[in-house]
Amino acid sequence: MNGVRPWRSLRVRLIASVVLVEVIMLSLLVWHNLGVIREAHADRLHDTATSMLQQITATAGSYLVEVDYASLEEYLRNIARHPELAYLVVTDRNGHTALSQGNPPAGPAPTPDAHPLAADDGRYDVQADIVFGDRPMGRVLMGLSLAQMEQAIADARDRSIAIAGAEIVLSILVTVLIGVHLTRRLGRLARAAQQVGAGDYDTEVPTGPADEVGMTAAAFNRMVKEVSQRTRRLQEALARERVIEETAIDGMITYGEDTRIRSSNPAMCELFGFDGQALSGQPASLLLDGEPDPGFWTRPTGRRREARGRRRDGSVFPLEVYVGRVEIHGEPLYAATLHDITERKQAETECKTLLEGNRFLIHKSLAVQEEERRHLARELHDELGQCMTAIQADAELIRETAGRDNPRIAASAGAILDISSRMYDAVHAMMRRLRPTVLDDLGLVAALEEAIGDWRARHPGIACELVTHGPLDDLGESVNISLYRIVQECLTNVARHAQADRVHIELMADGEIRLEVRDNGRGLEPGRPRRRGLGLLGIRERVEALGGRLEIDSTPGEGTCVKVSLPGKHPPQTGGRERP
Ligand SMILES: Nc1ncnc2c1ncn2[C@@H]1O[C@H](COP(=O)(O)OP(=O)(O)OP(=O)(O)O)[C@@H](O)[C@H]1O
Ligand SMILES: [Mg+2]
Structure with missing residues (x-):
């Protein structure tokens, strides 16, 4: 498997674990079985020796009494054929050897062993006294070879080891097969994970059987797909971000x-x-x-x-x-x-300069306009007024001269007098509108009162009231004429457009100069483009030329309110006068 050291490989560790467990378990089993076999053989040998001793002691006594050693020998020869018998010695009551079979050990008689497992010289030595009646007749000494038992145990051990070895080999084979199958699939998963880690999101692993590994592979494929989609989206977002940042x-x-x-x-x-x-x-x-x-x-x-x-x-x-x-x-x-924002700031500064220049020009043009109006009023007064006076004087003279003698001429002169008088009134009214002299003579409030009085006379169906607060006597000529013209235009608009029956005009000087002209007419219609009139535009220009603010509040059906505020030079003052 790529990148995995052999001893860390799952397959190797699996096999090693199985082999280790097998070896330990089988060793324990073999060791236990050998112990059982050894004990079984030792017990059998012990039983054999005991039984042989019992037979010999029970039979040999009578032969020894009769000193019939030939029959005893015959009898013992049959017993001595036992394959495990190493030696058989019968002694008389004096301890002398009466008979001997096999290969008895030289020297003194061997010490008897309590149990075959206690024998340490490869032979199980046993003894028993031969008694006839109550008389001791001698002793039988017998040795059984442990070689056969050891051989049997060695055979059993060899067989167990062979079986254990075969079992281990079989286990290894099965483990290797399962391990190879399992680790091959896990290896594929690991390789696929490495490919995904290296950025190859098209990687897909075969799922195989629907076991745990198969389910893991399916989950892995789903995860890779999801990661691939998210990574793609992330890469797109990053690319977009980079392009935006760089451009x-x-x-x-x-x-x-x-x-x-x-x-x-x-x-x-x-x-x-x-x-x-x-x-x-x-x-x-x-x-x-x-x-x-x-x-x-x-x-x-x-x-x-x-x-x-x-x-x-x-x-x-x-x-x-x-x-x-x-x-x-x-x-x-x-x-x-x-x-x-260097350029914007420059443009703002230029704009401000232009605006100021514009304001100055408007201011100037309004002043020129007013001067022209004043000039026109003067000319009308001086030229037309004097002509009218001359015409009237002449007509008067003609009427007096014609007298009763010529009533038709007198009537015509009277008509000329009448017409010229009306013309004089009309020219006078024109002169007042062109230049309200009362503004110069009596001040703004008086001029407004006069203008409102004239307006009321022309529109008797609309109630109009003027309320003033604060010091309004010394606002300056340009402020006076502007406020006068604004009120004039507002009243004209009310009469022309508002369909109102009430107008309230409020003028106050409380730090700044504020004028409000409020009517209860139909109001400005929202969304409907206003006619391209010059009245409101002129009001705005006048207000801006004086550095003030204009607001027009209007709710359809609830009237219109034109609000003007101009920077004032007078401190605020309480109290006010109302002129109905
Ligand atoms: N008090 C008001 N009530 C209702 N509508 C108004 C009022 N004042 C102005 N308007 C509307 O605003 C429009 C613009 O008014 P503006 O005074 O600028 O022009 P105008 O009166 O139509 O013409 P001009 O004043 O040039 O003779 C008017 O045509 C009218 O529709
Ligand atoms: Mg108007």
């Missing part, structure tokens, strides 16, 4: 809680003038000019924050930073996007 025009960095940079994209290096990986390990604060607030890099706000970036060469530029945070295995990881 992004914004700088991107990641860092941990210690705010030391872990990764940066090419745009980041380009933006700050660093090479390749030079930013890795640096503190993120290195990228900013001055000391940002302590949680700048680790407190995501969910919105972009402006800061001042510092390049490697020390140059400073405006920056927009967005910080995001994720947790990976309980550890926070931050990602920040850094966007160079």
Whole structure:
């Protein structure tokens, strides 16, 4: 098996374990069996010796009494044929050898053995007294050879060992067969796991029989498939991320809680003038000019924050930073996007300058417009007024001269007087609208009251009230004329569009100057494009030219409220006057 040392191989260990257990068990068995056999043979030998002694002692006494040694010899010869008998000696009562068979040991009579297993000289020595009646007649000494017993035990041992050996070989064979089959499949699994580890996710192992290994193989195949799909998705996500990072025009960095940079994209290096990986390990604060607030890099706000970036060469530029945070295995990881907003800032500055210029121009053009209106009113007054006065004087003269003599001429002169008087009124009204002199003479509140009075007269069905608070006498000419024109336009709109029966005008100076014109008409219709009128646009331009704010609140069916606030130069003041 690839990469597995032989002694660590499952197959080798399995076989070695089986062989070891077999050898131990069979050795114990053989050892036990040999002990049993030995005891059985020893007992048999003991019994044989005892029985032979009993026979001889029972028979030999009578022969010894009669001193019939020939018959005794004949009798003993039959017994001496026993294959295990080593020697047989019969002594008389004096201890002299009467008869001897076999090979008795030379010298003194051997000490009898208690049991064949106690014999240490290869022979089982036994003795018994020969008694006839109550008289001792002699002694029988007998030795039985242990060779046959030992041979039988040796044969039994050899057979047991042969059987045990065969059993061991058989066990090894069976174990090897099972082991080979098993370990081959496990080996395939191990090799497949190595291939998967090396990145080959197309690997599949045959499952084979539906046993534990088969089930493991099936589970392995499922797991590899799942890992393959997840790895592919992960690789795609990483590739996408890499492409985004590498092609992004914004700088991107990641860092941990210690705010030391872990990764940066090419745009980041380009933006700050660093090479390749030079930013890795640096503190993120290195990228900013001055000391940002302590949680700048680790407190995501969910919105972009402006800061001042510092390049490697020390140059400073405006920056927009967005910080995001994720947790990976309980550890926070931050990602920040850094966007160079130099161009935007320049555009903003240019825009601001243009806006200010625009405001100035509007202011100027409104002032010119008012001046023109004033001029026109003066011309109308001076030229047309004097002409009208001259016409009236002439007509008066004609009427007086014609008198009663010429009533038709007198009537015509009267008609001219009448028409010129109406013309004079019309021109006067025109002059007042062009330039409300009361504004110059009596101030804003009086001018508004006069204008509202005229408007009420023209629209008797709409109740209109004016409420003022605070000091409104010294707001300046441009503020006065703007507020006057705004009220004029709002009232015109109410009359033209609102279908209201009530208008409430509130003007106050409490630090800033605020004007509200609220009607209870139909309101602005949402979604419907407004007619391209100039009234509201003009109001907005006037308000912006004075650096103020305009708001138009409207709910369909519940009226419209035009709110204007202008920066004021007067301190707030309490109390107010109401003019119905
Ligand atoms: N008080 C109001 N109630 C309901 N609708 C209004 C009111 N004021 C303005 N509008 C709506 O807003 C539109 C734009 O008003 P704006 O004063 O700018 O133009 P206009 O009055 O139509 O024309 P212009 O003022 O140039 O003579 C109006 O046409 C009207 O539909
Ligand atoms: Mg209008």
